[in-house]
Amino acid sequence: MEVLKVDRRDAADVLTQGNAAIIDDFLDAETSNEFSRAAIESWKRNSDPGTGWNLCIKSGDINRRIPTSKLASNENIKRIFDACSFDPFRYWYYSCFASPGKIPASHSLNVHLIKEIETALLKAGLKEICDNVQIDVGAVEPRFSITSFDPLSFIDPHSDFLKEGKGHYIITVLYYLAGPSDEEYGGELVFSRTVPAAKIKPIQNRLVLFRPSADSIHHVVPNSSSGNYRLAFSGWFAQP
Template sequence: MWLNDQKIIPSAIRRYRKALAASTPRHIVIDGLFDQQKLDSICAVLQQEQYWHSQKHSYSALYVDESQWHATPDTERFVQRDLWQGYIAVANHAQSAIALEFLQFLRGTEFMALLSKIFDVQVTDIHVAKPEINTNFFRLGARDFVNQHADDSPGREICLLLYLNKDWSNEQGGELVFMGKDDHSVTIAPLYNRCVLFDPSSEGSEHWVKAVTHGAAAAYRYNVTSWYWSE
């Protein structure tokens, strides 16, 4: 229903596993993994301005409030972006349900089984206290940023990034950059229905996002971020 069946056939899985073994960091890029018509419906939901909330992280504390943020030096700030408040959206607008349904699919048995097969590790939410907070939509504007950081929390096996930016061009910025190996960074454009899966504990997996340009035709860069743990 949500997945493009041609992207999950056995030969494709073998290619993904081979690419993981050959890359630094261990990552794969899959274009067109999800059903595009359904993603189009989600994109319409994400245009509802009232359901976005500013989120700020420093290197020493997550979810910093405004007073803490103003007291934090620029060099200690690593995330400023907007978070989608899906449960509020669904409660007020029935058409928003498809976006929440997709987030739930990404944490469901079918999709986690696919990830387990690709990465050859058993991912599960059995020991995750609040799994739903680990999968959500985010957006970045020209004033926002995601600076260099690692996602290698204990037990975290896989990170997913899915981009929802139609007609995105190189001039608009917003590229994901992995540190890579031996000064060879890896840069990935945030193109529509492009899914990036990576092992956050692998060499070179520290990453950041290039700034969205002020002159971008689209006001925001949209993506889903999701984290997965093993048993």
């Protein structure tokens, strides 16, 4: 697998060849700034009840989503989490889910924002890219959220590839809303199977697409900067 920086009209070819596509400046600057601002505002209020923000952790027997409004202190959770360091696939990040059907009013703003970003991406060329790789966006299930990575956050290497069948992911869509400004702070998305490993900076208005396969192994480096947000619209179109 290769990771290629391309123009949106070449993205479908890149995906068809089993590679990942990076497309910068995907939305117009004004729309991108608006989404970025809204996501930052939402994350700043993540400790308010009912905002939809959860801490998602997996480590050993722990596999939980904890509403951030209920997190008194990360320290205790971190101790339990670290005790399970033998697990080869662990993660610690924050996610704001769109869960249609059971949305408290206070959370509907985020659900709305997630849908708005999905719609804007499709209109700006994602629909055409999907058409060109024979993905019918009208027939797939969008499973998107907004994620946040703080200095404790990371995701171990994984592929996003699930066995064919009901519910598997047919394309991964990552659209960065905000990222650490400085190289030294981390937060990169890394594809480790490429030679050399491809390190993708989470730059605002950057879209990353790939079709999950056994080869698409990637991980997220901790964002060591507490002063910089690392926010992404993140998820998949899945086979319903």
